[in-house]
Amino acid sequence: MSDIEVAALAAAVAAQTGLAAGLFDVLRADSLDEPGVTRDPYGPGEQRAHATVTETALRMGLHVEQDDAANTYMTLPGRDRTAPRVIVGSHLDSVPHGGNFDGAAGVVAGIVAVAALKQLGITPSCDLTVMAIRAEESVWFQVSYIGSRGALGTLPDGALDVRRRDTGRTLAEHISDCGGDPVALAAGKRFIDPAKVRAYLEVHIEQAPSLVEAGRPIALCTGIPGTFRYPDARIEGQTDHVGTPRRFRRDAALAGADFALALEGMWEEREAAGIPMAWTLGKFHTDVASHGMTIVPGEFRFSLDVRAYDEAVLADLDRRVDAIIAGIEQRRGVKFHRGAKAGAKVGPVDPAISSAMEVGAAALGIPLLHIGSPASHDGAAFAAEGVPMAMLFVRNENGSHNPREAMEVADFMEACKVLTLWLVENLG
Numbered sequence: 001m002s003d004i005e006v007a008a009l010a011a012a013v014a015a016q017t018g019l020a021a022g023l024f025d026v027l028r029a030d031s032l033d034e035p036g037v038t039r040d041p042y043g044p045g046e047q048r049a050h051a052t053v054t055e056t057a058l059r060m061g062l063h064v065e066q067d068d069a070a071n072t073y074m075t076l077p078g079r080d081r082t083a084p085r086v087i088v089g090s091h092l093d094s095v096p097h098g099g100n101f102d103g104a105a106g107v108v109a110g111i112v113a114v115a116a117l118k119q120l121g122i123t124p125s126c127d128l129t130v131m132a133i134r135a136e137e138s139v140w141f142q143v144s145y146i147g148s149r150g151a152l153g154t155l156p157d158g159a160l161d162v163r164r165r166d167t168g169r170t171l172a173e174h175i176s177d178c179g180g181d182p183v184a185l186a187a188g189k190r191f192i193d194p195a196k197v198r199a200y201l202e203v204h205i206e207q208a209p210s211l212v213e214a215g216r217p218i219a220l221c222t223g224i225p226g227t228f229r230y231p232d233a234r235i236e237g238q239t240d241h242v243g244t245p246r247r248f249r250r251d252a253a254l255a256g257a258d259f260a261l262a263l264e265g266m267w268e269e270r271e272a273a274g275i276p277m278a279w280t281l282g283k284f285h286t287d288v289a290s291h292g293m294t295i296v297p298g299e300f301r302f303s304l305d306v307r308a309y310d311e312a313v314l315a316d317l318d319r320r321v322d323a324i325i326a327g328i329e330q331r332r333g334v335k336f337h338r339g340a341k342a343g344a345k346v347g348p349v350d351p352a353i354s355s356a357m358e359v360g361a362a363a364l365g366i367p368l369l370h371i372g373s374p375a376s377h378d379g380a381a382f383a384a385e386g387v388p389m390a391m392l393f394v395r396n397e398n399g400s401h402n403p404r405e406a407m408e409v410a411d412f413m414e415a416c417k418v419l420t421l422w423l424v425e426n427l428g
Contacts, residue, residue, distance in 0.1 A: 001425065006363050009424060012116040013417045019115055020416070021409050023108050026052050027092070028100045036403025037100050041093040041135035041146070042070070042164075042174030049092040053107055053132050060115060062130075067191035069150025070180035071134050076114050078126040078427070084198040086124075086427060088113060088419065089131030091147065091378060095139050099405025101205045105394060105412060107132045109203035112413075113420040124427035126198060133378050134178075140164050141171050142231040144344045148378040150180075152385050153190025156342070160186055199353060200382040201422070202391045203415045205407050207375045211395035217411040218361070218418065219369040220354050221391035224347030224380040225278070225307035226314050230338045232303065235259075237334040239290075239298030250333040252300035253286055258332065259302070260284070262324040266317070276372060277308040277317060309372055311346050347373075347380025350388035353422070357390060360421040366414050375400070392418060 001009070030048035031037035039045035050072050057064050057074035065073050078085070090106020110130030117124065134147030143159045160172040160182050167174075172182035206212075211219055237252030263279050270277050283303040291297045306321065308314045325336045361368045371393060383389040392415045398404040 001363070001421070006421065009116070009120065009421055010364055010417050012119045013112065013420050014413060015119060016112045016115045016416070017409060017413055020108050020112050020412060023052070023056060023111065024100060024104065024409070027104050031094075031100075034097075036097040037094050038096050038098070039092060039094040040096075040166075041137060041140050042171070042178050043167075046093045046134065047178060049104070050132055053092070053111065056111060057130070060111075060118065062114065066179060067151055068181040068184040068189060069134055069147050069191070070175060070178040071147050071151050071191070072132040074111070074114075074130040074132070076117065076124060076128045078124045078128065080126055083126035084196045085127035085129055086199050086201065086423065087129045087131050087197055087382075088201045089129075089133055089378065090202050090204060091133040091136030093135055093137050093140070095137050095401045097403060098401050099403055101396070101405045101407045102207075102400040103136060103204070105205055105407065106202045109412070109416050109419055112416045113423055116416075116420050117423065120424075122424060122428055124423065126427060128423065128427060136378055138376075140166075142342065143171070144227070144342060144376060145378055145381040146171065148381040150185050151190065151192045152194065152381060153188045154381065154385065155185055194382070194385040194387050197382070197387045199350070199388045199390070200379055201353070201389075201419060202377060202379045203412075203419060204377060204391060204393055205396040205400055205405060206371070206393040207373070207396070207400040209397055209399065210371050211369055211393065212397045214369050216367050216369045217395050217414045218366060219371045219393040220357060221349055221393060222354075222370050222372045223309045223349055224373045224377050224383070224391070225309050226311060226344055226346035226380070227305060227307045227376060228314065228318055228341060228343040229306070230304045230341055232339045233301070234337050234339075235300040235302070235334050236337060237298045237300070237332070238296070240296035242294040242296060244296055249296055250298070251296050252334055253297040255328050255332040255334045256284065256300040256302060258328045259324065262328070263321075266320055266324070270313075275308070275313055277306070277313065278374065279304065279306045307376070309346055314346065344376060344380055345384040347377065347383040347389060349383075349390055353388055353390040356425070357392065357418050357422050360425070361418045364414075364417050364421060366418060
């Protein structure tokens with residue numbers, strides 16, 4: 001594109017600033033309660049958010065439909081409706097008392113890009129779909145990528161039977177409440193054929209302050225980590241009197257402490273070797289109902305999330321965790337019960353799309369960074385099925401999954417410019 005055409009595109013995107021800011025304000029109001037926002041998946045909070053973007057899409061003249069997982073699709077029809085389409089998407093649910101931008105920014109970015117294309121009078125060569133995805137935040141059902149994997153027909157076995165942590169009702173029941181069809185999902189029916197998707201693109205706030213530190217408004221994602229998880233694990237020891245000599249103890253809490261320190265050592269070793277990874281013990285506690293100051297704890301509960309950017313590294317970490325647990329069991333006389341294991345594959349970024357976006361950012365005069373995602377995203381579910389995937393991150397000072405997410409709309413609009421330029425150059 002010429003400099004004049006790039007400038008016209010940037011102006012068309014900038015003209016949608018009011019649309020973006022207004023949508024973010026309404027999405028904040030869609031929250032169940034404060035502090036922050038709570039848009040519960042397959043519940044009232046997420047439902048209101050899907051209604052908000054649906055109303056916006058209909059006003060824009062887009063074609064709106066819903067799949068069996070109750071994901072929402074808002075499509076600007078292309079010149080060739082049989083050609084593989086491009087999907088721009090993200091999720092609208094949040095963690096309890098999270099921030100307003102985690103997930104929602106990707107849906108709003110897609111709507112902004114479509115509005116800019118319409119202002120420029122551009123009909124894309126293929127369908128351009130903005131996808132509002134359900135239930136990405138696994139904290140509620142402890143299953144990763146429910147909406148996107150539901151759309152792709154790749155939900156793991158047993159997922160529909162898991163229960164939401166606060167309601168106690170199954171995922172299948174919640175999906176039915178929102179107009180979805182869990183029977184079709186159980187049969188493996190898919191709404192999205194990966195062979196008919198040209199690319200999946202996502203805009204997301206950064207989740208560690210790398211861009212703040214570097215003084216850049218946006219970044220290109222270099223990859224989404226794969227994970228393995230134990231959502232409900234416990235250590236079985238022996239409950240004893242506080243005066244029990246050390247040689248007789250089978251202390252579950254100390255076994256938990258050993259486990260945490262061993263995991264930290266594992267991370268330090270990989271970090272020193274330049275191997276990116278992370279682990280988190282999100283739950284880590286004794287049972288307060290039965291344990292007390294004068295009781296040696298006979299049980300300890302924890303959750304574990306381990307993530308890395310390479311499948312071989314992830315497999316090695318899995319084996320290392322096995323070895324750590326075996327050593328602690330032998331040394332402490334305890335037993336680890338890890339429960340159900342969950343996980344997701346590494347999400348590689350398509351190098352051609354990423355390279356083109358970098359060139360586009362330079363043409364727009366937007367400085368950017370290259371960073372690996374510290375978090376999981378729906379893009380990984382698409383990449384796992386062979387769909388070319390790319391992500392843009394937006395500067396955010398205070399991390400995510402908390403009420404203090406601090407994305408500036410001006411930075412967000414810079415990401416929207418890069419996204420829209422790629423769409424024009426590839427679908428124009």
